[in-house]
Amino acid sequence: MKIYEYQAFPNPRRVRMFLAEKGIDGITFEQVNVPEGEHRTDAFKAKNPSATVPLLELDDGAYIGETTAISRYFETVHPEPALMGRTPKEQAAIDMWQRRVEDGLMNAVGAYFHHATPGLGALESYQNKEWGEKNRERAIATMHWLDQELADRQFIAGERFSIADITALCGIDYAKFCEIGIPPAYTNLQRWYDQVSSRPSAGA
Ligand SMILES: N[C@@H](CCC(=O)N[C@@H](CS)C(=O)NCC(=O)O)C(=O)O
Incomplete structure (x- = not known):
């Protein structure tokens, strides 16, 4: 493999x-x-x-x-530890949040990177700065949403660590690389970020 x-x-x-x-x-x-x-x-x-x-x-x-x-x-x-949910309800909630953070963070930051920064340089055959900037706003709006959600739960999709946390962490670190930091007021999101970043897997 x-x-x-x-x-x-x-x-x-x-x-x-x-x-x-x-x-x-x-x-x-x-x-x-x-x-x-x-x-x-x-x-x-x-x-x-x-x-x-x-x-x-x-x-x-x-x-x-x-x-x-x-x-x-x-x-x-390798079903254990389960990262994509065990019960139908847990699986659906994780799928839902996985889609939301993939779109609102990974894809939004990706569009900012490719359109509003030099991105991959000579490989960028089409760039639309306005679209890139719109996606920067979208990424920050997603951070705001997550900050509110994380006020009363530990992880992105519930009380258990899941694939949605992995996607969100990688999206936020991608944003950091593009100089889009977590706004200081988003203390719930920062608490989650510090906690998830300290897992050994974050260094993989
Ligand atoms: N939807 C794909 C996205 C993969 C993706 O965009 N990968 C980036 C690297 S992080 C890439 O290969 N980019 C090449 C390019 O933009 O030309 C997935 O979930 O795997």
Whole structure:
């Protein structure tokens, strides 16, 4: 089994954190040089037409793209500790928050990075600064929402750590990299951030 990734980037980090939380090791990691455009070569696109990392290659040669789908594979093969919920209600709440933080943080910060900053440099074939700035606002609005939600619960999707916490942490660190910090008034979000950042998996 092999994971294609570029270690410095946020979506591959989500998978590494997920694996660390599960205690899964022994997987080969192959670096794909995203800043040099290796993910857009015909050779890589034959594996993943989306031209993104991470990408999981199974032992039978099948490829699984998309961070959440890769996580689902490992959740099914190694159910404990559960990171995607146990009961129907827990699973639905985690899916709901996973979608919200993926869209409102990861995707919003990604749009800011690619459109309103130099992004991937020469690889950026189209940039729309106004759209990028709109997404910066969207990321901060999501932080505000999470700050309110976290006033009366410990983790993003409930009282148990889940994949939604991993996605939100990687999204907020991506925002930090893009110089979008957690506003000082968002004390609940900061408390959650400090707590989740101190888990050993955060360094994976
Ligand atoms: N929806 C994809 C997004 C993956 C993604 O955007 N990965 C980034 C690295 S963090 C990438 O490969 N970017 C390449 C590019 O923007 O050209 C997922 O969940 O895996």
